[in-house]
Amino acid sequence: MRSHEYSSVNLNNLDQQIVCDTIVILLMDVPGKVGWPIVGDKSLEFYRDPLQFLNKNVNQARSSIFKTRFLNKPTVFVCSNQGVRDVLNCTGESLDFGYEAFMKGMFGHNILFSKNGEAELFRQFLSNLFTNHCLEEYESVIKCIITKHVGNLKSAGESICLYKFFKVLFSDVCLTLFLGLDSTENGEQARSVMSLTTDHWRGIVAVPLDLRLVNPSSTYSKALQAKSNLLEMINTHKKRAKSGFPLKMKETCDLDGSVVNNHLLLFTSALLPKVFASICTSVCAEIGKVETSHYQERARCEDIWLDYLLKETMRLCPPLLGGRRLATKSCVIAGYNVPQDYTLVYMTHPAQRDPGVFEDPHQFKPERWAQRPDLKDKLYVYGFGSRCCIGERLSSLILESTLRSLFNKYVVQVCADQDFSHKYLPVLRPKNSLLVHLEAV
Numbered sequence: 418m419r420s421h422e423y424s425s426v427n428l429n430n431l432d433q434q435i436v437c438d439t440i441v442i443l444l445m446d447v448p449g450k451v452g453w454p455i456v457g458d459k460s461l462e463f464y465r466d467p468l469q470f471l472n473k474n475v476n477q478a479r480s481s482i483f484k485t486r487f488l489n490k491p492t493v494f495v496c497s498n499q500g501v502r503d504v505l506n507c508t509g510e511s512l513d514f515g516y517e518a519f520m521k522g523m524f525g526h527n528i529l530f531s532k533n534g535e536a537e538l539f540r541q542f543l544s545n546l547f548t549n550h551c552l553e554e555y556e557s558v559i560k561c562i563i564t565k566h567v568g569n570l571k572s573a574g575e576s577i578c579l580y581k582f583f584k585v586l587f588s589d590v591c592l593t594l595f596l597g598l599d600s601t602e603n604g605e606q607a608r609s610v611m612s613l614t615t616d617h618w619r620g621i622v623a624v625p626l627d628l629r630l631v632n633p634s635s636t637y638s639k640a641l642q643a644k645s646n647l648l649e650m651i652n653t654h655k656k657r658a659k660s661g662f663p664l665k666m667k668e669t670c671d672l673d674g675s676v677v678n679n680h681l682l683l684f685t686s687a688l689l690p691k692v693f694a695s696i697c698t699s700v701c702a703e704i705g706k707v708e709t710s711h712y713q714e715r716a717r718c719e720d721i722w723l724d725y726l727l728k729e730t731m732r733l734c735p736p737l738l739g740g741r742r743l744a745t746k747s748c749v750i751a752g753y754n755v756p757q758d759y760t761l762v763y764m765t766h767p768a769q770r771d772p773g774v775f776e777d778p779h780q781f782k783p784e785r786w787a788q789r790p791d792l793k794d795k796l797y798v799y800g801f802g803s804r805c806c807i808g809e810r811l812s813s814l815i816l817e818s819t820l821r822s823l824f825n826k827y828v829v830q831v832c833a834d835q836d837f838s839h840k841y842l843p844v845l846r847p848k849n850s851l852l853v854h855l856e857a858v
């Protein structure tokens with residue numbers, strides 16, 4: 418079954434409900450039940466199959482916004498496009514980022530755990546690293562690494578697992594760009610850093626399911642050790658840096674040295690390579706089929722088509738299912754009253770398939786972006802509003818350069834009988850290895 422067909426089956430009821438919700442005008446309590454502490458908790462059900470969990474609850478509550486008990490806290494899940502927009506717009510006023518409890522131990526203080534004035538200050542400093550001038554400078558480094566990896570691919574013969582290929586490529590991009598670590602000159606060091614980022618990542622993933630922080634699991638302890646080793650290594654590289662991102666980071670950011678290091682840890686963690694690999698794998702899965710391969714030719718001929726293909730893929734398969742907030746005051750989300758101290762979980766995946774916003778919401782139709790460029794505002798892959806992603810333009814540069822380089826050299830063909838289903842957490846990826854053949858253009 419194809420990926421969008423799979424989702425279409427799962428989300429039909431959600432579609433109907435989202436349409437109904439748009440008609441409701443009165444301010445109402447969020448439907449659903451928060452249940453009893455611990456015994457009423459629905460976290461495991463969510464982690465087992467997030468889309469099925471959303472579909473079931475939306476159905477039961479007859480609303481695309483519902484409440485339940487999640488991670489043992491009263492939690493509102495928001496699945497409509499307008500609802501997600503309201504959540505992202507309320508951030509800073511009545512909602513705080515809700516990532517501290519899960520990630521602060523693994524990253525130390527950084528922008529993700531800051532609020533109001535401090536968050537604005539961090540954003541100001543960090544935006545200096547993403548100016549046009551900076552992006553031009555990074556572009557040559559990025560293209561060099563991409564050319565090396567794509568050049569090592571072989572056409573004909575064996576099939577390859579694209580997700581693994583992209584993960585190695587993007588780990589190399591991030592470590593070189595953000596740390597100045599050259600894997601060609603110093604392969605051994607690069608491999609040891611990648612192994613540390615893997616241990617560190619296991620700790621990040623372990624936290625939501627392993628909230629026994631009084632007696633942390635061995636995975637968590639190992640991850641803390643990896644974090645400490647990574648920070649030490651980041652500090653050494655930063656001190657030595659004579660060019661690029663790490664130099665700009667220490668020169669332009671008037672921040673405490675340890676806070677600079679924590680941000681470098683955030684950018685060099687395994688999260689970004691996984692997110693980039695997720696997106697590029699999803700693009701190739703969508704346009705690597707016989708019936709969709711003509712899109713590769715279009716992308717080869719017209720650059721704008723790469724942009725359409727990326728947008729449409731990220732709409733259907735956002736790498737991150739959604740995000741979190743904490744209500745510091747009561748607030749109104751899509752006409753529903755959300756009480757103070759509730760957690761909100763906004764769900765990008767169903768919001769970007771909202772039938773009230775996107776025609777044929779489960780269909781892969783990149784041409785929609787030629788006809789309706791204004792729909793870009795309804796995509797939340799990079800967040801929205803005052804706390805949106807500061808790395809969006811850099812990410813587009815990395816993603817477009819990679820796909821351009823791949824499609825200019827090869828036609829990507831998904832092998833026969835592949836499983837197109839996904840795992841959604843912590844980052845969307847194929848459930849089983851998705852194999853492709855490459856044919857030289």
Ligand code: HEM
Binds near residue numbers: 528543800808
């Ligand atoms: C395809 C790649 C990326 C995706 C999908 C992505 C996605 C996101 C999203 C959804 C948010 C908002 C989270 C929320 O509101 O709950 C965010 C925030 C952020 N992103 Fe990205 N991001 C990407 C790449 C990057 C890169 C390359 C950087 C920097 C090197 C970066 C730095 C940040 C930072 C610092 C924030 C926090 C902004 C704040 O707290 O005000 N991101 N990103």
